[in-house]
Amino acid sequence: MENLLYIALFAPLVGSLFAALFGMTPKNLITGFVTSGLLFISWLASVLLLIHVLSHGTVSANMMEWIGAGDLTIDFGFAVDAITAVMMVVVTTVSTVVHIYSIGYMDHDKGFNRFFSYLSAFVFSMMILVMSDNFAGLFIGWEGVGVCSWLLIGFWYHKADVGTDVNPSISPSWAANEAFIMNRIADLGMLVGIFLIYWNVGSLNYNVFFDAIPSLDNGLLTSIGIALFIGAMGKSAQFPLHTWLADAMEGPTPVSALIHAATMVTAGVYLVIRANPLYDAIPNVAIFIAYLGTFVAIFAASMALVNRDLKRIIAYSTLSQLGYMFAAAGLGAYWVALFHLAAHAFFKALLFLGAGNVMHAMHDELDIFKMGGLKKVMGGTYLYMGLASLALAGIFPLAGFFSKDTILEVAINEDTYIIWFTLWVTAGLTAFYSFRQVFLTFSGNERYKEIGAHPHEMPTFVLVAMAPLAILAVIFGFFMEPFNEFVTTILPSYEMSHETHHIAWFFIIITTLIALSGIFYAYKKYASGLIRDKELESSFVYRLLTNQYYIPALYNNVIAKPYKEISDMLWNKVDMKIVDTTVDGIAHFFFNNGDRTRRMQSGNLSHYLNWMGFGAVALMLFAVIASMIG
Amino acid sequence: MIGLNEYLILSGILFSIGLVGVLRRKNLLMLFFATEIMLNSANIAFAAISGHYGDLSGQMFAFFIIAVAASEVAVGLGLLIVLYKKQGTLDLDNLAVMKG
Numbered sequence: 265m266e267n268l269l270y271i272a273l274f275a276p277l278v279g280s281l282f283a284a285l286f287g288m289t290p291k292n293l294i295t296g297f298v299t300s301g302l303l304f305i306s307w308l309a310s311v312l313l314l315i316h317v318l319s320h321g322t323v324s325a326n327m328m329e330w331i332g333a334g335d336l337t338i339d340f341g342f343a344v345d346a347i348t349a350v351m352m353v354v355v356t357t358v359s360t361v362v363h364i365y366s367i368g369y370m371d372h373d374k375g376f377n378r379f380f381s382y383l384s385a386f387v388f389s390m391m392i393l394v395m396s397d398n399f400a401g402l403f404i405g406w407e408g409v410g411v412c413s414w415l416l417i418g419f420w421y422h423k424a425d426v427g428t429d430v431n432p433s434i435s436p437s438w439a440a441n442e443a444f445i446m447n448r449i450a451d452l453g454m455l456v457g458i459f460l461i462y463w464n465v466g467s468l469n470y471n472v473f474f475d476a477i478p479s480l481d482n483g484l485l486t487s488i489g490i491a492l493f494i495g496a497m498g499k500s501a502q503f504p505l506h507t508w509l510a511d512a513m514e515g516p517t518p519v520s521a522l523i524h525a526a527t528m529v530t531a532g533v534y535l536v537i538r539a540n541p542l543y544d545a546i547p548n549v550a551i552f553i554a555y556l557g558t559f560v561a562i563f564a565a566s567m568a569l570v571n572r573d574l575k576r577i578i579a580y581s582t583l584s585q586l587g588y589m590f591a592a593a594g595l596g597a598y599w600v601a602l603f604h605l606a607a608h609a610f611f612k613a614l615l616f617l618g619a620g621n622v623m624h625a626m627h628d629e630l631d632i633f634k635m636g637g638l639k640k641v642m643g644g645t646y647l648y649m650g651l652a653s654l655a656l657a658g659i660f661p662l663a664g665f666f667s668k669d670t671i672l673e674v675a676i677n678e679d680t681y682i683i684w685f686t687l688w689v690t691a692g693l694t695a696f697y698s699f700r701q702v703f704l705t706f707s708g709n710e711r712y713k714e715i716g717a718h719p720h721e722m723p724t725f726v727l728v729a730m731a732p733l734a735i736l737a738v739i740f741g742f743f744m745e746p747f748n749e750f751v752t753t754i755l756p757s758y759e760m761s762h763e764t765h766h767i768a769w770f771f772i773i774i775t776t777l778i779a780l781s782g783i784f785y786a787y788k789k790y791a792s793g794l795i796r797d798k799e800l801e802s803s804f805v806y807r808l809l810t811n812q813y814y815i816p817a818l819y820n821n822v823i824a825k826p827y828k829e830i831s832d833m834l835w836n837k838v839d840m841k842i843v844d845t846t847v848d849g850i851a852h853f854f855f856n857n858g859d860r861t862r863r864m865q866s867g868n869l870s871h872y873l874n875w876m877g878f879g880a881v882a883l884m885l886f887a888v889i890a891s892m893i894g
Numbered sequence: 895m896i897g898l899n900e901y902l903i904l905s906g907i908l909f910s911i912g913l914v915g916v917l918r919r920k921n922l923l924m925l926f927f928a929t930e931i932m933l934n935s936a937n938i939a940f941a942a943i944s945g946h947y948g949d950l951s952g953q954m955f956a957f958f959i960i961a962v963a964a965s966e967v968a969v970g971l972g973l974l975i976v977l978y979k980k981q982g983t984l985d986l987d988n989l990a991v992m993k994g
Binding site: 866867869873877 | 913916917919920925986987989990991
């Protein structure tokens with residue numbers, strides 16, 4: 265079984281290195297095929313591992329001792345338990361589909377080979393993140409996915425700012441840097457947490473740490489919990505570190521599907537799920553996580569309501585769904601959070617790839633106000649995006665229905681009615697904005713003709729490659745019970761109380777009702793065509809939402825600009841006037857002296873002899889004076 | 895009575911004359927003469943000190959210097975002749991070809 269584990273882990277790395285060999289050469293289809301093939305092998309190994317874990321329990325492997333210095337020993341150890349097996353299958357499934365999809369999507373791109381190298385490197389980092397059996401390995405993977413995310417958001421680094429009337433003008437390289445810096449802030453918190461664990465427990469191994477929890481002081485556990493959660497907030501783009509996720513949409517669409525919807529952003533949720541014994545021991549922090557998640561859910565959903573950028577709408581819905589996951593995890597229903605994570609990965613990746621199809625067809629136009637009526641030319645994509653949106657909205661019998669309803673049930677069960685109500689409203693908003701986007705893109709009048717676009721459907725193999733995700737988005741919900749049994753071998757089980765069980769059907773109905781009314785409202789408003797409402801668009805709330813609550817502007821004015829001013833000041837005043845002047849002064853002194861004494865070398869022997877005589881007399885005088893003093 | 899001091903003063907005067915010649919003269923031949931004067935001022939000092947202390951090694955050294963000076967003049971004059979044939983002058987101000 266260890267071999268399977270290593271195959272699952274290292275196949276993407278081999279693919280990445282192989283593609284990297286072709287990094288500087290023009291497009292070569294072989295890189296796409298080899299990386300996709302290796303990803304498929306990795307997927308196969310992950311599924312086999314899942315089956316093995318299902319019957320035999322955790323598989324662990326210790327590859328080697330990584331750091332051994334004095335008392336510090338950190339192993340390159342991997343453990344595949346139920347949580348990891350689920351994560352591995354989710355990651356490899358989505359990434360295999362995305363790899364195959366990218367062969368079609370990146371068809372005309374100059375950086376074809378480079379793209380596959382980065383993409384596989386990302387999968388490798390993600391596998392390390394989920395498979396490691398200690399916090400050090402987790403951190404390596406954590407940073408690895410961060411770097412790959414930076415490389416991939418900024419993949420079209422040569423593109424300049426293109427300001428549109430919907431988007432703030434952001435270039436890919438700027439977005440990549442923003443994502444990286446935001447994550448760096450959060451990673452500091454995470455590092456502090458890891459240091460605290462090592463300092464007090466003496467080991468970074470998960471099991472050793474979790475066993476030590478009962479003997480640790482409550483204040484210390486709280487600080488560890490907060491520090492680790494700050495790390496999770498950065499990776500999963502929770503408020504107030506959320507701004508990078510929407511800007512990360514500057515990257516190629518397969519990247520958004522894989523990294524910024526299905527896998528990397530769920531790493532924070534994974535961390536909270538993985539550290540469940542810790543968060544069980546500190547209910548105050550856990551409930552804070554739940555409330556923050558709930559807040560982010562509605563906060564992000566509200567921004568998605570008015571956005572006109574196809575990809576950004578989906579990005580905000582990702583943010584919102586991550587909020588749901590944190591709410592579930594914070595309330596102690598870890599398995600529900602993991603279930604929603606997996607279900608969300610499937611339908612959200614599908615949604616993004618569908619958006620990629622639209623974007624490809626519309627020649628990189630993302631404004632849904634300029635689309636409409638695309639269902640005539642893009643039937644397959646319409647079907648996929650419709651399915652994914654239904655799943656996202658939580659309509660029976662698609663995957664989102666089961667996971668989202670269970671989260672709402674958990675909120676009722678915990679008597680946290682504020683959380684339930686907020687998430688319930690969010691469910692309605694989710695249904696509305698998803699279908700606003702679907703109807704504006706695919707139905708109504710054909711506004712794309714005004715901008716002279718000639719949309720066309722993607723090649724068939726791309727649509728076929730997306731099919732597994734569509735199937736999973738439809739059927740995954742029915743696996744909820746086996747899933748529950750499987751992951752609760754590791755995670756604490758969560759049972760609904762008797763009363764909740766009784767009234768659950770009522771809440772299912774009202775949740776479905778609000779989702780359906782959201783869809784219906786979107787249908788009424790947008791299905792027949794776009795009618796713009798000037799009065800609404802100029803209202804304060806609308807402008808507040810389109811400007812993302814002015815938070816990017818706030819960060820820019822309160823943090824970025826003063827920082828730049830201080831930097832400019834230090835550069836002009838301290839660096840240029842003090843440090844550089846001193847160093848330059850020394851250099852100038854010697855240079856000027858050399859320049860002046862250079863004139864001694866006149867080439868005239870007579871002058872040299874004069875200097876020699878002068879030197880001899882000077883030396884003699886010096887000797888005389890020295891002998892007189894000494 | 896002429897004692898050691900007088901000889902040494904003579905030697906010093908000759909050396910100074912030679913030194914000034916080396917520093918002020920522009921003609922290479924004259925520079926040679928000036929160096930010869932300096933060498934011989936040293937010889938006078940050697941011989942005088944040798945006589946004063948009754949130690950022959952000073953006089954031996956003076957002979958040695960005369961021999962070296964003679965060979966030096968032989969080589970140096972040869973070089974000067976070649977230089978004169980090549981450049982047509984022995985004036986140092988006109989021979990500044992190694993200007994840095």
